[in-house]
Amino acid sequence: MDILLTPLRRIPVVRGDVFHAIKASAPGFAGFGEAYFSSVDTGAIKGWKRHREMTMNLVVPSGAVEFVLFDGEPGGAGEYRSVTLSPASDESYQRLTVPPGLWMAFAGRGGGLNLVLNFASIEHRPDEADNRPLEDFAWNWGP
Amino acid sequence: MDILLTPLRRIPVVRGDVFHAIKASAPGFAGFGEAYFSSVDTGAIKGWKRHREMTMNLVVPSGAVEFVLFDGEPGGAGEYRSVTLSPASDESYQRLTVPPGLWMAFAGRGGGLNLVLNFASIEHRPDEADNRPLEDFAWNWGP
Numbered sequence: 001m002d003i004l005l006t007p008l009r010r011i012p013v014v015r016g017d018v019f020h021a022i023k024a025s026a027p028g029f030a031g032f033g034e035a036y037f038s039s040v041d042t043g044a045i046k047g048w049k050r051h052r053e054m055t056m057n058l059v060v061p062s063g064a065v066e067f068v069l070f071d072g073e074p075g076g077a078g079e080y081r082s083v084t085l086s087p088a089s090d091e092s093y094q095r096l097t098v099p100p101g102l103w104m105a106f107a108g109r110g111g112g113l114n115l116v117l118n119f120a121s122i123e124h125r126p127d128e129a130d131n132r133p134l135e136d137f138a139w140n141w142g143p
Numbered sequence: 144m145d146i147l148l149t150p151l152r153r154i155p156v157v158r159g160d161v162f163h164a165i166k167a168s169a170p171g172f173a174g175f176g177e178a179y180f181s182s183v184d185t186g187a188i189k190g191w192k193r194h195r196e197m198t199m200n201l202v203v204p205s206g207a208v209e210f211v212l213f214d215g216e217p218g219g220a221g222e223y224r225s226v227t228l229s230p231a232s233d234e235s236y237q238r239l240t241v242p243p244g245l246w247m248a249f250a251g252r253g254g255g256l257n258l259v260l261n262f263a264s265i266e267h268r269p270d271e272a273d274n275r276p277l278e279d280f281a282w283n284w285g286p
Contacts, residue, residue: 015187019180044158
């Protein structure tokens with residue numbers, strides 16, 4: 001599955017840390033169209049959605065978010081991958097690059113504000129995305 | 144003073160709201176070089192800094208942050224402006240565009256995580272920025 005995980009720097013700074021997100025020269029950069037934030041409540045799941053044109057670069061600057069990707073058709077065969085991102089440690093503070101064509105859903109795994117920055121290669125256009133309900137996919141989200 | 148404030152949409156969504164940040168077609172967009180987050184502790188102040196090349200587009204997706212801009216030289220005459228951004232209301236959820244050449248400092252005004260997204264027109268380069276201590280400026284930050 002053609003996703004990319006890029007470790008990001010967390011820089012300790014007096015009076016407030018700095019967290020890298022993305023540079024134009026970085027791996028996974030696919031142009032810029034729009035940046036927006038999605039929050040996801042603790043224990044809640046948003047999805048599934050598949051973009052046909054947008055490359056997403058996803059960064060979690062607050063809380064923890066589990067992203068699940070699927071490269072098949074709903075109800076069919078395919079590979080699932082789960083990635084949990086969080087600014088809480090160097091190991092979990094990474095950028096997730098998702099090319100068009102993959103199904104994705106995501107869940108709030110932190111107790112406070114779970115925040116996703118989507119640095120998207122194109123501006124939001126509902127006609128380039130497909131949506132399907134949670135129950136159309138076999139992924140077990142657990143408790 | 145040539146700063147720009149652009150109202151941004153907060154979109155209520157079941158399981159977690161969506162917050163706009165910037166589009167390539169939006170007012171204030173000045174190209175993309177790097178996006179990064181700065182946090183600022185409650186009551187703490189970071190600054191002063193002046194970029195000579197970077198245009199900053201600043202969005203606050205968590206907490207509240209007071210930005211102060213100054214268009215003069217340290218110790219000299221000039222205009223100060225203060226803008227407080229927060230996702231807490233439609234009125235306070237705006238994007239602040241800061242062109243190169245202005246001095247800026249910012250303070251954490253929320254009780255939790257005060258987070259700034261800097262959507263910058265160029266990649267970070269220390270040689271294009273000047274730094275000066277808080278006491279070089281006459282601004283009264285209050286209690």
